[in-house]
Amino acid sequence: MSRDVILSIKNLSKNYELSGAFTRGKDVVHAVENISLEIHEGETLGIVGESGCGKSTLGRMIVRLEDPTDGSIFFEGRDLAKESSRALRLIRKRLQMIFQDPYASLNPRRQIGKIVEEPLRIHGMGKQERRAIAIDLLKKVGLDENSYEKYPHEFSGGQRQRVVIARALSLNPKLVVADEPVSALDVSIQAQVLNLFKDIQRELGLTYVFIAHDLGVVRHVSDRIAVMYLGKIVELAPADDLYEKPAHPYTQALLSANPRMDESDSRVRIILTGDIPNPINRPDGCVFNPRCPKAADICRTTAPALLQIGTRQVACHFPD
Ligand code: ADP
Ligand code: MG
Secondary structure (H helix, E strand, O other): OOOOEEEEEEEEEEEEEEOOOOOOOOEEEEEEEEEEEEEEOOOEEEEEOOOOOOHHHHHHHHOOOOOOOEEEEEEOOEEHHHOOHHHHHHHHHOEEEEOOOOOOOOOOOOOHHHHHHHHHHHOOOOHHHHHHHHHHHHHHOOOOHHHHHOOHHHOOHHHHHHHHHHHHHOOOOOEEEEEOOOOOOOHHHHHHHHHHHHHHHHHHOOEEEEEEOOHHHHHOOOOEEEEEEOOEEEEEEEHHHHHHOOOOHHHHHHHHOOOOOOOOOOOOOOOOOOOOOOOOOOOOOOOOHHHOOOOOHHHHHOOOOOEEEOOEEEOOOOOO
């Protein structure tokens, strides 16, 4: 891809130390482990994996809601760890996050318009100007002007997520991390909201990191997709390549659990056995080995590096 790199992550890790009545000394959760990747201006990078694999932690670090334990994040070429708090405040405006639950993320006692313009108020913009921008944003996400005076309970889940999107756009961001933004919505509404994301991206030239737990949702919005397992990226590929020829056994398993509608799809269904391993007691060698149909001796002792193979990166001793 020839587009400029907007965000670059190097060897990023996040550990959580657990302490409490039920933990021995200090247990450490390796939520994200040594992830490096680049995100290009105007693209959508999908991030997929089962619950608990570290997607949200990675997303929160990207928008600086969370500090990494290790590694660095460069936004437009600047190392965010080395910026002054004042510079970081300005940079943060350009990095926005949208969360899964549109019910939890809107204050029920505030008017929709006030919710959308709140980030502008915090940044010191005057009343008239704020209102004009908020109304403009509401229209942009497909809501009408008189939504401004209404309250969250007057809206459906899909409409609320439109409000959340409008609020995230108020500070004119460059990069938006959307963390399972349609997971809480009815399937019939999901496609509309996904289309809205795409339309807005085209209009504003935004870059997206789009997180989902299943491959079906990210397929149509993503240019490239990273598959995560236990805090690591196991495969990263252009979206079409990933769906047509998944190389990692875990990607293959995720895809086969998510069969396509057409009957001609002859791929064998792979059922993953066993639970997702515990991120406190991770297996030696390849983190996927206890559930992998291909696991051999080397997989139990040696972690495979994420290597470039053609258009993709794969971390597997026996990639297809
Ligand atoms: P995902 O979004 O893929 O479901 P998360 O990033 O939320 O995964 O979590 C990754 C791992 O880190 C999980 O094991 C989770 O329990 C743990 N974790 C996340 N946030 C915290 C926290 N604040 N304190 C302790 N553990 C956490
Ligand atoms: Mg999550």
